[in-house]
Amino acid sequence: MKQLLLSLLLAGPGLALAQRPAPAPAPITYTLRGTIGKLNAPAKIYLVRPAIMDSATLKNGVFELKGHTDVPKEMVLILSRNGNLRQHHLWEDAPEARDAIRVFLEPTPVVLTSPDSLRHATVQGGPLTTDHRQLLAALQPIEDQQNALDAAYERAPKEQQQRPEFKQPLLARQQALRAERDQRRAAFIKAHPGSWVSLEVLQKFGSVPQYAEVAPLYEVLSPALKSTPPGQEYARMLQAIKRVAIGAEAPDFTQLDPAGQPVRLSSLRGKYVLIDFWASWCRPCREENPNVVKAYHEFKGRNFDVLGVSLDSEKSREKWLQAIKDDQLPWTQVSDLKGWQNAAAEQYHVLGIPQNFLLDPSGKIIAVNLRGEELRAALARYLQ
Template identity: 50%
Template structure:
């Protein structure tokens, strides 16, 4: 994967391709920047899409408008901090700024998404300055000065907490802004615990969750869920064999084995007798199973349930490998399962054969 070099603070963004249609005009007036070069980047690669010398403190770029929200960056000369913008339904962006304050604009006429991005940049400007000062301070600490290094670690810890709290406050106030998910990916990803990252992401509006940047966050969450323990299992809803919606959260208070399988999966069918044995032994001891099938044929799915004696709740959207829950949890092979505690935490993964009974025996007294 490639990365946009010039992110706002410390983050980097995974990229996708560009799809375009109508044109979008970017016109800027930057006082004090006459004769300097300004560059336009998209998030596809590390190369400028366009560049121009500023004349009479003004410049103009025209781009093909992408079909979906996409972040662009304006880089002024050697200034490593870009102005971030998002072309929208409006035909143009017009702003005024000074060279000294760039990328913060004095005035900005544009869509709400770019306005929110500018608000984010203004909010983080003091943190950028603090980061620069911390870098200078770190370079001056003698390698043998243990007390100095410890004091600096504390400053860095407080700084990281301030970035996280500032970012989360912005996201809470701007749930419909692409800037929020951009911030989450670039500024907060390495500063939040997995549960906190997921909760913050799922607090965003669905339109942002479903954006190209939201998909990047979902991919990151799937990676977390594919490996992490003691993280909250995100809730989901899927229909059972009778078409009735079933939620994972409705089993809260019990140990729940979420079991991914399919009628066509030989190893799954071979493992089912072990799962049935564990279910029969512990079903009356605060334990149940929620089966998630990656089937596409409903009759085969129901037939396998009956044939294998899977007498617990079964759900599926009959989308095969595109099953929404399987994608949500990053499932790329089956059989697969995870054990959820009564308080909703994933406490074990991929328990096979006697491992499942052994785990339940240690948990259920």
């Protein structure tokens, strides 16, 4: 259980238009300083997003980090008491699960104080820090409930973890928490339209951003934020996801099946089709495959089909073929074996997997990102 891209002409109604690119903003100088008890070397503080950006050794509990950033942004501070933090271990757990804390870089110095741990530190700074702490406080109850769900899953025996009657209620609750988290983020953006924190929140809104949800939130942002390079980048992303939003005609593509035969999406016109983006190395994809298999067998006789599109690469071709066999995926599978550069994935603006698009018989996108019981319920509704 354990998700930014202003073209010069935006076609969407209500979206502000940019007449010319804004000049790059001057870099801002940030300062992060703090006192964490009486810690000394080898204890170190690391600044991370997501790679290690800087570090400082504590002396009598005191540390200070200074640097430059192109725009204000959220970062993570991690305290390593032995001074070691290996790059590939950074995100094995969420920051809340280790001695870490989220901070927002801004021109005003940010000061952290705690008698013992970093994640329980008091944080003070300028107006962006105030906004950021307000947002985190609003989201904390959701994070606490999510952590409790994760703990319940991890405590369960491996066999129980695989049982649908155990997993489905947890997944349903997780989906409800994600919806509530997005509601609170949306409320924050509407209440703080001129804050850099709101732009950061919007960039992270939803595991898979949906045009109908995020375009109105982008419109809420102040003209000053929209004119910044990140604001313009996000507007370009909006234009990209609009092309594959619900109601749009699905872009056609052709890729090869495992036997090397070309398969064209439009050849499936006349059926309801689920385009399923996945990969053999993607654990969440593999965990979701049984749900898709179940839905396929239930509805395949009712004008429904699935087209799997793998983000595997040439190096993982054999693993892709083995995963098809192991997961018993009976529908057509295709790939260009270019990994994240898969041409169809780029057409559909796939930034994370699993991700799927449900098409009606005319080739129009009618639903996106359906998982578990949501997929079955949608198919039952459309194929009744």
